[in-house]
Amino acid sequence: MLLLRRMNKEGSPPHGIRFPSTHSSHAKLSCVLAPFVTILVLASNGCWLFLFFPHHLSPSIESPTDALREASPDLYAGACQLWRGEWVPDQGPSPYTKTCPYLGASENCLQNGRSDTGYLHWRWKPADCELSRFDAGRFLTLLRTKKLMLIGDSLARNQMQALVCTLAQVEDPIHAHDEFREQTWRFSSYDFTVTFIFSPFLVNYTVEASNDTIAGQTDLYKLHLDIPEWRWVRQLAAYDVAIISTGYWYHRRCLYYVSNSLIGGNSNSGLSSKIIKSHAALGITLRSALKYITTKFEGITMLRTVTVDHFENGEWFAGGSCNQTGPYLSGDGVVPPVPWMNQMINRIQTKEFDRARASMQDPMKLHLLNVTYSMHLRPDGHPGRYRIMTPDSPSNDCLHWCEPGPVDLWNQFVLHTLEHIL
Template sequence: MPANQSLSLSIPALFLCPWNITLQPAMGKEVEPEAEPCIGFRDGVCKFLVILLGSSLIMALSYQLFLYAATADTSSSSSENAEILAMNASTGQCDLSSGEWIPDARDPAYSNSTCSFISSFQDCLTNGRSDTGYLHWRWKPHGCELPRFDANKFLNRMRNKSLGFVGDSVFRNQMESLLCLLSEVEEAVLVYHDETFQTKTWHLPSHNVTLGLIWAPFLIKSTQAISKRHMQLYLDVLDDTWTSQYHKYDYVMLSGGQWFLKETIFWENNTVVGCHFCAGMNLPELGMDYSYRRALRSVLDFVSSSDHKPLVVLRTWTPTHFEHGLWYNGGICNRTKPYKESEYTADPVDVVMRDVEEERFQEGVRNGLRLRVRLLDTYHLSALRPDGHPGPYRRFHPDVSKKPQNDCLHWCLPGAIDTWNDMLMEILMGDEELRSAF
């Protein structure tokens, strides 16, 4: 489908409101989900330094753009990872997003009994999921290896730095995975939460590392003041929940998600310009990809113009795996192993939204953001893991015979989503290598 063609699907409104998590302000517990130039030197020296600097930059940038593996240090798991890194160095550039899932006999780095950060809705083992095969797969990129997350290395490299996640509940899911992975070395301390417990900040004092989770599911301003049924999206106004905190972070993770599938009315320049899924409202049906494209453009324009220059990581769209229906009408996800490449057919909605992300990322690179924006492409490896979701085990020991509601969007912890943080570590460690080269 052409990048400028909008996709509008006539699907029930209930599908457009997936997994809104409501929190109890008093307890912070989740409740029922609703479904520098060269100056002053002689010319010859200046030219030499410019050439040297340029060559170094090109080498470092090539390393970074392909998510090349970072060099190993003397951490607890560095021996194994050093072998992987040496292997990758011999094969050259590596695209970590292209590969396959292969069996892995090793246990996960943490468990539901060793990590206290797992939300009940993603605690599949505690909730009674008896098959554990989904825990024993690892992502094998074509032509190279992806090192396993190394908490010691991560914390040492991130010492005195901060990382913020901006997005929806899937980012909360990934943050909990990261907190669990790090807890094997140091337990994070919750130092801030808003009244809804959706925006939180943790601190790891031994390394002075700060982690932030900022609730901004659209990244842009949204309200429901005019229509309780339709979200009002202001495509040219960013959500100040995150922009007001942007300056606090050395690294910022951003992602849109399933919220863009909701029934929405679009505003630009304080004027309604169209909508998504608004039959009978006499408005242009522009489609969900229109709003997502405009939102990402507004985000990247902000990143480009901001005086604060963190490394920004754009994480790609997260696919769902509902079969035989959707979340509200009996849809399930009960598979117990990954798809092979030939077994998977992409959902058209996922393809369109993933293409919008690639389009906007490449546009940002062309417009001068090459050194400041990375793409964490988790889409394909996630699409091949229908077995990684809670399904009915979003609840404690559900009666499967009564066909309970399934969660086929979020991910069991531990599980497939831990691989997202394996990849994130490679990006962040690679950036540290680039910065330390100058």
């Protein structure tokens, strides 16, 4: 019997969850087509599962960037592909310090004892343009009287915390709303609001505890892939900018529904048939969410792509660690390829982005924050063992990002984009 249960906080994956190993040279390409019966079931619900499987993918590629599909270029004058580039040494100051009171405790690596500060002294240099430092005053002036919402999982919260701390160098915000699933900050002098909505799947879902354990997981998530989550939908119209993201939660134990009918589940779901790859379900979600946004939302939307974790010698709760102290640099030899699963998710995200933008009357209202490759190059940017520990937490966090750290690049991308369209 399944018992309804409130979801636990998402700071770490449940015991046993395995995002496919990201840094093993022996990663194997699994079959990407669901069984024929699954395709028939999906087709009956108006879904085309095969559209979410790029052809000829390989976990072994010649160039790290070859793995990532090029999205349509931005439309403003002078636009460049920000995601192509490299990290270069930089001795400039961090946008904020460990004393920022708005930092996440688990991401405040310096406060938690990290002594190697070299990871702070790099900046991202795009291949074909210049990326300015983040100017908090410029950002607040640009967004005066406006409201920005970040929608997603704990990595979206990671970005929100970094943004609030950066803007706090100009003005201390008022914490207008504070709960686990929703946080709102107001910068009164600029009449500017930042809100974070915890929506790890972007679509409606329930979570239940079952009597069985699969891959170390008992919680079972039931996702309605065609229904954007009410938590952000009910507020979206009041905002001017929305940044959406999702990815890692799709590797939890999930059943998938379309039109309120079960269409299948992932390999951890407990189903003996109708197995649907998690990235295929993610593709359906993105199409649903972007269709809703591009037809109902009058503001600017940015889709942030999947990041990259850097666990070595194991996964969460299995001895995984991340002890690198510098980025991957092309001058040091061969840069490891972008992990296969991250390649797949990035391709699906850029594909659905392109599809949504092509359907819009005003495509300038939809933009891509393609951070996958830049984050792949930063194995040194995670909290690792320098996080607040609790008895049920992993000994190393190689998924989230130190604040300050590489995560601040995401907000540079946001400002760069807004400067050209507002």
